[in-house]
Amino acid sequence: GNSVTQMEGPVTLSEEAFLTINCTYTATGYPSLFWYVQYPGEGLQLLLKATKADDKGSNKGFEATYRKETTSFHLEKGSVQVSDSAVYFCALKLTGANNLFFGTGTRLTVIP
Amino acid sequence: EPEVTQTPSHQVTQMGQEVILRCVPISNHLYFYWYRQILGQKVEFLVSFYNNEISEKSEIFDDQFSVERPDGSNFTLKIRSTKLEDSAMYFCASSDQGTMNTEAFFGQGTRLTVV
Numbered sequence: 001g002n003s004v005t006q007m008e009g010p011v012t013l014s015e016e017a018f019l020t021i022n023c024t025y026t027a028t029g030y031p032s033l034f035w036y037v038q039y040p041g042e043g044l045q046l047l048l049k050a051t052k053a054d055d056k057g058s059n060k061g062f063e064a065t066y067r068k069e070t071t072s073f074h075l076e077k078g079s080v081q082v083s084d085s086a087v088y089f090c091a092l093k094l095t096g097a098n099n100l101f102f103g104t105g106t107r108l109t110v111i112p
Numbered sequence: 113e114p115e116v117t118q119t120p121s122h123q124v125t126q127m128g129q130e131v132i133l134r135c136v137p138i139s140n141h142l143y144f145y146w147y148r149q150i151l152g153q154k155v156e157f158l159v160s161f162y163n164n165e166i167s168e169k170s171e172i173f174d175d176q177f178s179v180e181r182p183d184g185s186n187f188t189l190k191i192r193s194t195k196l197e198d199s200a201m202y203f204c205a206s207s208d209q210g211t212m213n214t215e216a217f218f219g220q221g222t223r224l225t226v227v
Contacts, residue, residue, distance in 0.1 A: 043219045043220040043221065044155075045218070098143060098160045098162075103154055103155075104152070105155070
């Protein structure tokens with residue numbers, strides 16, 4: 001089947017720390033991979049995406065590389081800020097399909 | 113910036129009651145979706161809607177659920193007879209196309225609590 005497994009949270013980091021949130025997937029086809037972020041009181045927003053193997057998505061200092069050999073799409077940021085505190089969702093979408101398969105979400109809290 | 117809006121933000125309903133969750137998608141979008149997240153679990157796809165009909169639905173979306181676009185702006189999810197296990201956060205989303213590279217824009221969610 002199709003599914004996404006995310007590192008369980010919550011994750012608490014100090015400002016300027018390095019962030020990694022692990023995400024692995026299983027898919028029946030060749031998926032596109034996404035990271036969505038939900039800030040408090042807001043909807044899910046697309047953070048970054050990658051549509052084929054070895055692509056790197058990046059936005060707002062966050063990066064994730066589509067690794068087909070390890071079926072992974074780990075989210076990284078070199079130096080987190082308090083404003084990065086949010087819930088992060090990894091997701092996949094199969095070619096030709098409209099719906100997304102999400103992980104459980106990982107809550108990140110960054111403390112000053 | 114255009115956004116998807118959902119109302120109410122929180123709804124409490126008694127088991128067995130009907131509930132309607134409302135969404136206003138982005139105005140020029142053509143594809144509409146509902147997802148839900150039971151507390152502590154994954155965000156799950158419920159249904160997609162295009163050209164005034166359901167284009168895809170999951171096994172969760174049984175006869176208790178229905179969707180409607182009653183006018184040019186609203187997109188609703190109705191649960192006919194709510195069960196305790198329907199308690200979840202419900203997210204509406206819309207996109208201008210249904211293709212792989214198109215971003216889906218999500219609302220802030222409606223938290224449904226069935227008591």
